[in-house]
Amino acid sequence: MSTKAYAAQAAESPLAPFSLTRRDPLPNDVVIDILYCGVCHSDLHQARNEWGNTIYPCVPGHEILGRVAKTGSAVKKFKEGDLAAVGCMVDSCRTCPACEAGLEQFCETGGTVFTYNSPDRHSGGVTFGGYSESIVVDESFTLKVSEGVDLAATAPLLCAGITTYSPLKHWKVGPGKTVGIVGLGGLGHMGVKFAHAFGAHTVLFTTSPGKAEDAKRLGADEVVVSKDPDAMAARARSFDFILDCVSAQHDINAYLNLLKLDGTLTLVGAPERPLPVAAFNLILPRRNFAGSAIGGIPETQEMLDFCAGRGIACDVETIGIRDVETAYARLLKSDVRYRFVIDMATLKNPA
Ligand code: NAP
Numbered sequence: 536m537s538t539k540a541y542a543a544q545a546a547e548s549p550l551a552p553f554s555l556t557r558r559d560p561l562p563n564d565v566v567i568d569i570l571y572c573g574v575c576h577s578d579l580h581q582a583r584n585e586w587g588n589t590i591y592p593c594v595p596g597h598e599i600l601g602r603v604a605k606t607g608s609a610v611k612k613f614k615e616g617d618l619a620a621v622g623c624m625v626d627s628c629r630t631c632p633a634c635e636a637g638l639e640q641f642c643e644t645g646g647t648v649f650t651y652n653s654p655d656r657h658s659g660g661v662t663f664g665g666y667s668e669s670i671v672v673d674e675s676f677t678l679k680v681s682e683g684v685d686l687a688a689t690a691p692l693l694c695a696g697i698t699t700y701s702p703l704k705h706w707k708v709g710p711g712k713t714v715g716i717v718g719l720g721g722l723g724h725m726g727v728k729f730a731h732a733f734g735a736h737t738v739l740f741t742t743s744p745g746k747a748e749d750a751k752r753l754g755a756d757e758v759v760v761s762k763d764p765d766a767m768a769a770r771a772r773s774f775d776f777i778l779d780c781v782s783a784q785h786d787i788n789a790y791l792n793l794l795k796l797d798g799t800l801t802l803v804g805a806p807e808r809p810l811p812v813a814a815f816n817l818i819l820p821r822r823n824f825a826g827s828a829i830g831g832i833p834e835t836q837e838m839l840d841f842c843a844g845r846g847i848a849c850d851v852e853t854i855g856i857r858d859v860e861t862a863y864a865r866l867l868k869s870d871v872r873y874r875f876v877i878d879m880a881t882l883k884n885p886a
């Protein structure tokens with residue numbers, strides 16, 4: 536099935552119209568007409584080859600929400616017309632201990648198939664993401680979405696939502712805990728919403744003083760401008776947990792210093808180059824420096840259901856597909872409030 540899309544042809548070239556072929560549905564496949572796709576900073580890292588592993592042409596997009604157009608003969612969870620969503624993965628080995636535990640993002644056989652830029656088991660080529668009219672995905676990697684939610688505002692939950700929900704749950708963030716969220720972008724703004732919803736005392740660290748008011752509206756109890764050394768020093772040794780959602784180079788030691796005894800800093804931001812850590816900032820007082828990648832399929836469904844039940848969604852700015860380069864340029868200036876979402880009708884019917 537020929538499908539319109541937007542692709543990067545090289546690290547230096549802007550995304551432009553591209554045509555790709557989606558497979559005919561296999562028995563367990565769901566064909567989804569994409570309505571909205573969020574713009575994650577990972578899309579930008581990948582399109583520009585900042586992680587050094589991009590295969591061109593590259594069609595980014597892993598915050599996919601749409602309606603089922605067709606189902607394979609064995610599909611049980613979906614019928615035509617249902618809402619459906621796809622996040623960062625479309626398959627895994629399904630049999631290793633991590634996959635059996637619902638942690639497909641950590642598949643131990645290296646079998647995780649990411650939504651874009653991964654070897655495609657079916658086509659023999661590479662997977663193409665959600666900056667496209669439609670996608671064909673096995674129902675086991677397709678999420679259910681409740682009718683009645685704001686569709687554009689729900690799409691980014693598929694990456695920004697689960698990537699912040701999962702580590703906050705894993706490290707048992709809740710009442711009585713002081714929790715820092717670093718960087719108020721797509722991930723960070725969901726980190727603030729979830730930390731607040733889980734009952735923690737939530738502190739946002741930002742380089743953008745102009746975002747302070749928004750942060751409080753989103754659920755932050757306090758806002759610290761990280762460029763102010765006095766404000767940072769006043770917070771030393773006072774945090775149980777910090778989630779670092781920053782997309783660019785920054786000083787990780789400045790945040791390790793804010794952790795209490797046995798406190799944990801989890802990095803979800805994935806800057807291009809290594810972030811040096813000073814040994815004594817971990818040794819004393821017995822701090823943990825951790826990482827986390829998205830979340831497994833069962834937890835992603837749990838997060839979507841939690842959000843639907845609590846009326847939680849993303850704060851989004853809807854754009855047309857032709858504005859995606861402008862959106863990337865704004866991400867690089869930290870000028871996002873707080874997720875760009877592409878209205879995919881603009882790909883089907885360019886004005
Ligand atoms: P984003 O919307 O662009 O937000 C990044 C935020 O980081 C900015 O809004 C800004 O917040 C802060 N920031 C930017 N440059 C900075 C600098 N030089 N120093 C300090 N702070 C800076 O990005 P995103 O989509 O949330 O993604 C964030 C990162 O997470 C990316 O690297 C992305 O690839 C990664 N990611 C990882 C996973 C995972 O599974 N681990 C999943 C998705 C994304 P302030 O204006 O508040 O300072």
Ligand code: ZN
Binds near residue numbers: 575576577578623
């Ligand atoms: Zn993402």
Ligand code: ZN
Binds near residue numbers: 641644
């Ligand atoms: Zn596996």
